[in-house]
Amino acid sequence: MPRKGSVTTLCGQVLGDGSFEASEMPADCANCIRRSRDQSRISSAFFEQEEGSELLRLSLEQARARKPPSKPGEKAPATEAPRKPLLRIVPSPPAMPERVGELVTGGFRSSGQGVWTSPGGVIVRMAGKNREQFDELVFDGSVIVRRDGAGVRVRAGDVEVRQSHDGFEVRLKR
Numbered sequence: 001m002p003r004k005g006s007v008t009t010l011c012g013q014v015l016g017d018g019s020f021e022a023s024e025m026p027a028d029c030a031n032c033i034r035r036s037r038d039q040s041r042i043s044s045a046f047f048e049q050e051e052g053s054e055l056l057r058l059s060l061e062q063a064r065a066r067k068p069p070s071k072p073g074e075k076a077p078a079t080e081a082p083r084k085p086l087l088r089i090v091p092s093p094p095a096m097p098e099r100v101g102e103l104v105t106g107g108f109r110s111s112g113q114g115v116w117t118s119p120g121g122v123i124v125r126m127a128g129k130n131r132e133q134f135d136e137l138v139f140d141g142s143v144i145v146r147r148d149g150a151g152v153r154v155r156a157g158d159v160e161v162r163q164s165h166d167g168f169e170v171r172l173k174r
Helices: 030-035 039-048 053-066
Strands: 109-112 115-117 125-129 133-138 145-147 151-156 159-166 168-173
Touching: 039 053, 133 159
Parallel strands: none
Antiparallel strands: 109 115, 115 125, 125 133, 145 151, 151 159, 159 168
């Protein structure tokens, strides 16, 4: 109930400043009594009187006091012992190796089985028995291919693929 100003009752009667006082007595107006059971009217009245915080407090009190409804024929739930929080120790992920076959992993992020992604968005797929052989490079951008002695060197985004005497070496550009 506001301390100053006019008040509008549930039946719509406006009481001027100083013409009312708070009371614990039940309402004696039939319309006010009937409308006091309508939650939407109560809510509207509180917000019209700028007493929304009071409404929230009352709503929370009701929610705390309310017990969850039980189904017919259902036994009353047994009181449970207070539960202690569980402490789960999650093992840390294995350290990333420096190399996975022909791929130098420094700077790459594993994106699945044998698939690695560079910070620049280049996708490198490894193949073979243990996913140790360079198989495919996917990049949506310019690619530079140069002859490098007897082999070739490929630059795509931030990744460089060099042909070596026993295969390839895939790494981030230096």
